[in-house]
Each structure stands twice: as C-alpha cells, then as structure tokens.
Amino acid sequence: MANIELRGVEKKFGDVFAVKPLDLTIKDGEFIVLLGPSGCGKTTTLRMISGLEAVTVGQILLDGRDVTWLHPSERDIAFVFQFFALYSHMSARDNIAFPLQAAGMARHEVKERVAQVAALLRIDHILDRKPGALSGGDQQRVALARALVRRPAAFLMDEPLGALDAEFRETMRAEIKKLHLAQHATTVYVTHDQIEAMAMGDRIVIMSAAVVQQVGTPTEVYHNPANLFVARFIGSPGMNLVKAKVEPDGARLPGGGLAPISDRWRRALEGSGLEDGSVVLGFRPEAVQVHDGGALRAGVYADDLHGGYTMLHLELADGEIIHGRAARDAMNALGSAVRFDLDPDMMRFFNPETEMAILS
Amino acid sequence: MSQVNAQRGLSSRQETAPPTGRRQLSDMRIVQLFILPTIILLILMNIFPLIYSLFLSFTNYSVISSDPPVWVGLDNYTHILSDPDFWHNFATTGTYALLSVSLQTIVGFALAMLLRSKFAGSGIITTLVLVPMMLSPIVVAVFWRLIFNPSYGILNPILGFTDINTSPEWLGDPALALWAIVIVDVWQWSPFVMLLCLAGLSAIPEYLYEAAAIDRASVWFQFRRITLPQVMPLLLIAVLFRTIEAFKQFDLVQGLTFGGPGDATETVSVELYRLAFQGQFETGLSSALAYIVLVVIVAISNLYIRALNRLREG
Numbered sequence: 262m263a264n265i266e267l268r269g270v271e272k273k274f275g276d277v278f279a280v281k282p283l284d285l286t287i288k289d290g291e292f293i294v295l296l297g298p299s300g301c302g303k304t305t306t307l308r309m310i311s312g313l314e315a316v317t318v319g320q321i322l323l324d325g326r327d328v329t330w331l332h333p334s335e336r337d338i339a340f341v342f343q344f345f346a347l348y349s350h351m352s353a354r355d356n357i358a359f360p361l362q363a364a365g366m367a368r369h370e371v372k373e374r375v376a377q378v379a380a381l382l383r384i385d386h387i388l389d390r391k392p393g394a395l396s397g398g399d400q401q402r403v404a405l406a407r408a409l410v411r412r413p414a415a416f417l418m419d420e421p422l423g424a425l426d427a428e429f430r431e432t433m434r435a436e437i438k439k440l441h442l443a444q445h446a447t448t449v450y451v452t453h454d455q456i457e458a459m460a461m462g463d464r465i466v467i468m469s470a471a472v473v474q475q476v477g478t479p480t481e482v483y484h485n486p487a488n489l490f491v492a493r494f495i496g497s498p499g500m501n502l503v504k505a506k507v508e509p510d511g512a513r514l515p516g517g518g519l520a521p522i523s524d525r526w527r528r529a530l531e532g533s534g535l536e537d538g539s540v541v542l543g544f545r546p547e548a549v550q551v552h553d554g555g556a557l558r559a560g561v562y563a564d565d566l567h568g569g570y571t572m573l574h575l576e577l578a579d580g581e582i583i584h585g586r587a588a589r590d591a592m593n594a595l596g597s598a599v600r601f602d603l604d605p606d607m608m609r610f611f612n613p614e615t616e617m618a619i620l621s
Numbered sequence: 622m623s624q625v626n627a628q629r630g631l632s633s634r635q636e637t638a639p640p641t642g643r644r645q646l647s648d649m650r651i652v653q654l655f656i657l658p659t660i661i662l663l664i665l666m667n668i669f670p671l672i673y674s675l676f677l678s679f680t681n682y683s684v685i686s687s688d689p690p691v692w693v694g695l696d697n698y699t700h701i702l703s704d705p706d707f708w709h710n711f712a713t714t715g716t717y718a719l720l721s722v723s724l725q726t727i728v729g730f731a732l733a734m735l736l737r738s739k740f741a742g743s744g745i746i747t748t749l750v751l752v753p754m755m756l757s758p759i760v761v762a763v764f765w766r767l768i769f770n771p772s773y774g775i776l777n778p779i780l781g782f783t784d785i786n787t788s789p790e791w792l793g794d795p796a797l798a799l800w801a802i803v804i805v806d807v808w809q810w811s812p813f814v815m816l817l818c819l820a821g822l823s824a825i826p827e828y829l830y831e832a833a834a835i836d837r838a839s840v841w842f843q844f845r846r847i848t849l850p851q852v853m854p855l856l857l858i859a860v861l862f863r864t865i866e867a868f869k870q871f872d873l874v875q876g877l878t879f880g881g882p883g884d885a886t887e888t889v890s891v892e893l894y895r896l897a898f899q900g901q902f903e904t905g906l907s908s909a910l911a912y913i914v915l916v917v918i919v920a921i922s923n924l925y926i927r928a929l930n931r932l933r934e935g
Contacts, residue, residue, distance in 0.1 A: 313831050334837035346832040350850045359846070360836035407836070 263324040263337075263414035263447055264289045265310060270319030272305050278471045279305040282319065285466065285476065290445045292438075294462035296452060298494075301468040303451045304419055310449060311340050311417050323414060339408035341418040345400045347392040353403045354379075354388040360411045378410045381440075398429040405440070415447040422457065434460060455495050459483065467491050484545075485609070489616040492543050492609070498572075501549075501583040504613065505542035507535070512542050512608070516578020518557035523605040529621040530610060540619070541611040546572065548607035549585030551593075555600030559583070561593045575599065678908035685902040697909035706884070707892070707910070714888040717799055718867035721806045725863055728807055729814025730856065736815070737822045751816065753809045762876020765805045766792065769877075795885035798878050802886055805873055810866070814859045821855035822848070854932050861925040868918050889914055 265287040272280040280302040287293050295303035308314035310321060312333035321329045328336045339360075347356050354375060361371045379385045382402045392400050401421060408416055421437070422430045438461050441448050452458055458465050459479040467474045467482060467490075474494075475487035486492035492500040505512040507530050511521040520542070522530070530540065551573065559575035562582055566589070573585045573593060585601060593599060610619040678697055680690035701707045736747050753761070768776045769791040782788030791801040825848065833843045871890035874880060880887035880895075889910065897907035 311835065313834070333831075333834040338835070340832070340835040342828055342832065344828070346826075346828040348829060348832070348847060351846075359833075359838070362846075363833070363836050363838035363842050407832075411836070 264291075265415060265447060265449065266320075266322040266325075267306075267310070268320040268322070270306070270309060270316050270321060272302070272309060272314065273317045278302075280309070281471045283473055285473070287447060287449060290447055292441050292448045292450065292461060292463045294450045294452060294458040294465045295468060296455060296458040296462075296465050296494075297468035297474075299453055302471040303453075303466075303468050306468070307417050307419055307449055307451045310415075311338055312336050313340070337414040339411050339413040339416050341401075341404050341408050341416065341421045343420040343423050345392070345404045345424070347400060347404060347407075349392055352389050352391055353384065353395065353399075353406075356392065356403055357388075357406045357410050360407060374410050375406075378406045381409070381443075382406050382436075396429075397425045398433060401425060401429075401433060402436075405437070409440070409444070413446070415449065416441075418448065418450045420452055421450075422454075423452070430457075437461065456497070459495070467494065469494070484607075485618065486543070487618050489541065489543075489611055492611070492618075496545065498546065498584045500543045500545055500609070501585075502541050502543050502611070503577070503581055503583065505540055507538040507540055512540070514542070514557060514577060515581055516558075518578070520557060520603045520608070521605055522608065525621050526605070526608060526610065529619055533610075533612070533619045535612065535619075539613055541613050541616075543609040543611060544603050544607055546584040546586040548604040549573070549575070549583070549587075549601050550604060551585060551587050551591065551599050551601045553600055555602045557601050557603070559599055559601065561595055561597050561599055563595065564593055573599075575601070674908040675912065677905050678912050680905045682905040683902045684904050690905065693905070697906050698913070700906065701910055701913060707889075709884060710887055710889045710892045713799065713884075713886065714868060714870070714890075717803060717870060717886075717888060718864060720799075721803045721810075721867050721870075722860060722863045724803065724807045725811045725814050726856070726860055728811040729859065730818050730852075732811060732815040733818035733822055736819060747819070751812045754812045754816075756809070758809070758872035759876050761805060761809055762873050765801075765808075766877060769801055792878050793882055795882050798882060798886045802870075802873055802877055805877065806867070806870070809873075810863060814856075814863065817855045817859040818852055821852035825851045854929060857925060857929050857932065861922060861929075864921060864925070865918055868914065868921070 265285075267283055267285040269282045269284060270280065271278065271282045283306065295306055297303045305314060309316050312328070312331060312335075316329060319329070320327060323336060323338070333340075347353075348359060351359070357375045357378060358371050361374060366374075375388075376385075379388055382405060384399060384402050384406060387395060387399055387403075392403065395403065401424075404421070418437075422433050425433060434457060437450075441461075450458075450461060462479055464476060464478055465482050466476050469490050475482055475491045477485070477487075482491055482495050486495060486500065489502060492502060503515060505514055505520075507513075507522070508519070511519045513519055530538075559577050561573060562576040563574040564587075565572045565574075568589075570589055571587045571591055571593075573587050573591075575583050575585055577583060587593070611617065612619060677690060679692060679694060681693050681696075682688075682690035732750060736743055736750070768774050771777065771788055771790045771793070772785060774791075776791070777783075777788040789797055791797050829847055829851075830843060833847055838846065869890055870888050871894065874886055874888055874891050875894070878886045880891040893907055893910050893914070896903045896910060
C-alpha cells in the first residue's frame with residue numbers, strides 16, 4: 262500500500278489549464294474522492310496519477326518514489342475505467358487473469374488468484390461468459406476483480422458507477438466501500454455525484470474550473486464549506502445563501518427579518534474587516550426551525566414530501582427562495598405565512614467579494 | 622353552415638379514395654414486380670448454366686461438334702482424378718494459393734500496422750498503397766512483364782543483378798515463374814488485406830490499450846492478446862476472399878506466363894480455359910473440372926466460415 266503525493270502538478274492542453282497547480286497528499290489506505298462538475302479536471306488529475314496522461318509541470322510521488330515520468334505499467338497502480346474497458350473478446354476469467362498473465366505468472370498461481378478474487382466479488386458463476394453477455398453491474402465487478410487481482414499499491418477509479426443503473430449503483434457503492442475497508446488499499450475515486458462522494462470518501466477533494474476548491478472530510482465540506490462554490494455544490498439542495506447585513510443585534514435578512522448571531526460569529530465578523538457589514542449568510546436546510554414563535558417570516562412557496570421529512574421552499578419578503586427541512590407531518594398550506602428561526606450554531610458567513618468563507 | 626362543411630368534407634374524402642381498379646395492386650404484387658426481373662436474369666445467367674454444365678459434366682459434349690451430348694456417367698471425373706497432369710495443376714494452384722495468400726496476409730497486416738497511427742501524409746500514402754488494387758489484372762500483367770524482363774526490366778538491376786547472363790529469368794525459369802506470379806499478386810492484393818485490417822484496427826477502442834498499459838502488458842503481449850484477436854474476424858474475411866480468388870487465378874497467369882514455362886505455372890483455371898476454349902473444346906470434361914474446383918472452393922470457404930463463426934461466438 263502506498264501514499265500518493267502531488268507536488269505542484271498541473272496540466273495544460275495548449276494554452277488552456279485542465280488542472281491548475283495542485284498540491285495533494287493522499288495517505289496510505291485512504292479513500293479519497295475527487296469531486297466536481299464535468300470538465301473540472303478531476304479525471305485529468307486521476308489520469309496523471311495513473312500515468313495515462315503526462316503532467317505539464319510538477320511531480321508525482323508514490324511512496325516517496327518519483328514516478329512523474331514512469332509508464333503506467335511501472336507505477337504499480339490499478340485503474341478502473343468508467344466504461345469498464347474490458348477485453349471484449351475474452352471471457353471474464355481471462356479478463357481477470359490478464360494482468361497476471363502479462364506479468365508471466367505461473368498458470369496454477371493465476372488460477373488460484375483469479376478464484377480468490379472471484380469469490381471475494383461473488384462472480385464465480387459468470388467467469389466463463391464474455392463481457393457482452395454480462396449486466397452492467399457484473400461487468401463492473403469483473404473490472405474491479407481485474408484491478409484487485411494484481412494487489413496493486415493503489416486503486417484509481419474513474420466514475421466506476423457512472424455507467425450503471427441507479428439500482429446497481431447503490432449496491433456497487435456499498436461493495437466498493439466494503440472492499441476498500443477489507444483491503445485497506447489507497448484509493449482515488451473520481452465522481453461528479455456528491456452523494457456518492459459524501460458516502461464513500463474519507464476525504465473529498467472538490468474541484469471546479471481546474472482548481473481545487475476544498476479538501477476535507479465529508480463533514481467538513483458539508484458543514485464548513487470553504488467558499489460559495491462548495492456551499493452550493495455539496496448537499497441537495499445546496500446550502501441556502503442569502504445576502505444579509507450584520508447589525509448589532511444580528512444578521513438582517515433581505516425583507517427585514519433579523520436572525521440572532523452567536524457571540525463566536527459576532528467576534529469573527531468584526532475581525533473580518535467587512536466594510537458595511539454586508540455578507541452572504543449561509544445555512545443548511547436543517548438549520549431552519551419552523552415554529553409559531555419564530556423571529557423570521559416567510560411564505561410557503563412549495564413543499565416536497567421526501568418520505569422521512571418535508572422540504573419546504575420558503576419565499577422571503579424579497580422573493581428569494583430558501584429551503585428548510587420540516588417534520589414529515591408538518592402541514593403547511595401553499596401561500597400560507599410561516600415563522601422560523603435559524604440555529605445560530607449552523608449559520609455560516611461568506612465574504613460577498615471574494616466568495617470565501619469567513620472563519621470563526 | 623357546419624352541415625355544408627361536413628358534406629363537403631365527406632365528398633372530398635370520396636374523391637381522394639383510390640380508384641377501385643388500382644387498389645388491387647397490393648404490396649405483395651409490387652414486391653413481386655420488383656424482384657421478378659432480377660430472378661429471371663439470375664435464372665438465365667447463373668442457375669441455368671450451373672445446372673446445364675452439371676449435366677454436361679456427365680457427357681462427352683463438345684460445343685464445336687454437331688454431335689449431341691452422350692451420357693458417359695462419371696468418366697470425366699475419374700479421368701480427371703486419375704490423371705497426374707491434373708493433379709499437377711491442382712498442386713500448382715494449391716502452392717500458389719498458399720504462398721500468395723499467406724504473403725499477402727503478412728504484408729497487408731504489416732502495412733496496416735504501419736499506417737494505423739496518423740502522421741503527416743498518412744492519408745495520401747494509404748490512398749497510394751491502394752492504387753494497385755484498382756488496376757485491371759491484364760494491365761498489371763503487361764507492365765510486370767516489362768519489369769521482369771531479363772534484358773531491360775527494372776527489377777533485376779534493383780535487386781543488384783547487373784549481368785544479363787547471370788541474372789534471373791523470372792518468367793522463363795520454371796523454378797521462378799510461380800514466384801513471379803506470387804510477387805505480382807502480393808503487390809496487387811496486399812492493399813486489400815491492408816484495407817480490411819485497417820478497418821479492424823481502427824475499430825479497436827483506445828481504452829483497451831490504456832487498460833493493458835495499466836495491466837503491465839508488454840507491447841508483444843498487447844499485440845498477441847488484444848490487437849490480433851480483435852482484428853481476427855476481419856483478417857479472416859480478407860483471407861477468405863483472397864483464397865477464393867487465388868484458387869480461381871487466371872488472368873495474371875494468362876497475362877504473365879500463359880501457364881509456362883512448360884506447365885510450371887499452369888493453374889487449374891488456365892487448364893480449364895484450355896480444355897474448354899482451345900483445341901478440342903472439350904466442354905464435358907472442362908465442366909467436370911469446373912465442378913471439382915467449385916467443390917474445393919466451397920469446402921475451403923466452409924472451413925473459414927466455421928472458424929469465423931467460432932471466433933464470433935467464442
């Protein structure tokens with residue numbers, strides 16, 4: 262197993278940055294997720310780690326060994342492709358055996374290793390079929406088996422569940438996570454699905470426009486987004502972001518409501534050097550507490566029942582819509598007025614100019 | 622008002638309805654009308670001669686004699702199969718087919734591998750390589766006779782033979798003549814193999830090679846386990862076509878050596894031509910020989926097609 266270190270790695274296609282200089286250390290045995298919208302450079306980063314793509318500038322170290330200019334075959338990594346990349350003319354068994362045979366391993370040993378990994382992924386019964394005759398989920402299992410059978414230092418996975426049906430995706434997500442826990446192999450996982458990222462990652466690297474926006478645990482990126490992009494991107498729906506003005510008694514929301522601010526945030530905001538006190542106030546839907554005695558007012562614009570809870574769409578006095586989470590059985594007629602409070606501990610503030618989070 | 626409209630609508634519908642006479646031309650009828658001329662032509666030009674020549678192959682018929690065909694049973698077949706001269710023709714054809722098809726396969730596949738990656742001018746080079754394929758075999762035979770010519774041909778000087786007395790006589794030496802035809806056929810038809818291989822190669826997705834690079838496969842291992850099996854179906858089709866053509870080889874031989882020197886390059890087709898259209902015009906005997914060739918070609922094609930199906934089903 263290995264740690265992976267990227268030092269000032271960047272990639273340019275012509276004059277365009279696919280990845281701007283990036284520093285990242287991935288610890289041994291860590292499950293790290295590269296997350297971002299399409300075209301943000303996450304797959305390019307992964308392909309640079311694998312060696313399928315050459316870096317423009319920078320260094321890549323695997324366990325302290327400089328592999329920047331080594332061929333993919335010399336890096337001891339396995340790669341799981343989005344569209345499986347199985348060898349269509351070979352049976353599942355031969356696909357899995359391929360990396361071992363390429364290394365010239367003895368026949369009985371190959372057989373043993375393939376049997377082991379097939380048992381682990383529970384694909385023993387499909388080994389003699391060709392990829393074309395397998396379901397998407399089974400194809401991906403074979404691709405995973407081909408990666409696992411090598412016992413490489415690190416696994417790189419490029420949206421491995423992207424080509425699967427929603428139903429399979431859920432199952433495979435759990436399987437991959439379980440495999441990771443069992444193997445404890447360093448894994449770099451690329452996805453554009455933030456739910457997947459939150460569910461699987463030890464740490465998440467959020468990228469946008471070729472730049473890393475934030476690196477942190479799922480809890481960190483969810484509760485303390487580093488900037489407005491991360492606040493919007495993580496969570497569904499994303500964080501509520503409203504323009505507000507900091508006043509002595511609290512934060513003045515658009516349309517007049519005043520939300521009290523905790524002392525900790527008051528000190529932080531005073532120290533942040535904002536000129537006229539205008540900030541972007543951010544809060545998650547679960548920070549919204551609807552009750553009759555609330556200090557803030559809004560109209561119910563829509564409510565979606567999500568089974569376990571209700572997601573309220575609340576219209577503030579200036580027409581802005583925010584999302585609030587309410588109990589499953591809360592009855593709110595559309596258009597009716599509600600009162601709510603914001604949990605002061607769950608309020609976050611952003612500099613409207615730089616879009617960066619104000620730290621408490 | 623609405624009533625008037627309704628009536629008008631009704632009457633116009635009646636007007637657009639097809640006249641009862643034409644309605645009887647059903648889809649089936651149209652299909653038959655289109656197919657019938659083709660079927661008649663096929664029967665006249667292919668099926669009838671096929672069956673008629675099968676009949677003639679059991680007779681002693683000759684087109685230049687006024688005698689009607691006389692049934693001789695299997696005599697023509699036993700005559701052919703017991704005559705060493707015919708076996709020599711078959712052996713020559715087999716040797717020729719084996720040499721020419723295997724060389725074309727190797728050269729064509731190698732060319733395809735070279736032209737597979739795009740480089741400056743690769744498009745024009747591919748087109749130029751395909752030119753021989755577009756020429757008529759007789760034209761090819763005529764100018765290769767000039768190239769092979771021992772006195773002023775260009776091939777011998779290129780190969781380093783400058784002394785006319787010791788330089789090889791490509792078309793005059795019984796040991797070389799078959800090779801000369803093989804060389805010309807390879808020159809003309811390797812591009813065909815290349816074309817099919819190129820199509821097969823370009824259909825191999827790039828990610829398979831990426832996966833193979835990750836799987837630490839050497840270049841040779843990639844070629845053996847990915848490139849070759851992926852191209853194999855198309856390569857087999859190319860080989861099938863070329864084998865059938867090689868067994869029918871006539872025009873190149875006729876243009877280059879006329880089957881000579883002696884009978885060194887006398888393929889079955891050349892012998893067939895001589896039997897049928899020269900000397901005695903032995904129509905019955907030549908029909909029998911043609912049928913033997915047909916059976917051989919069908920048998921060989923079947924082997925290939927079986928191999929192809931095995932590849933596909935795996």
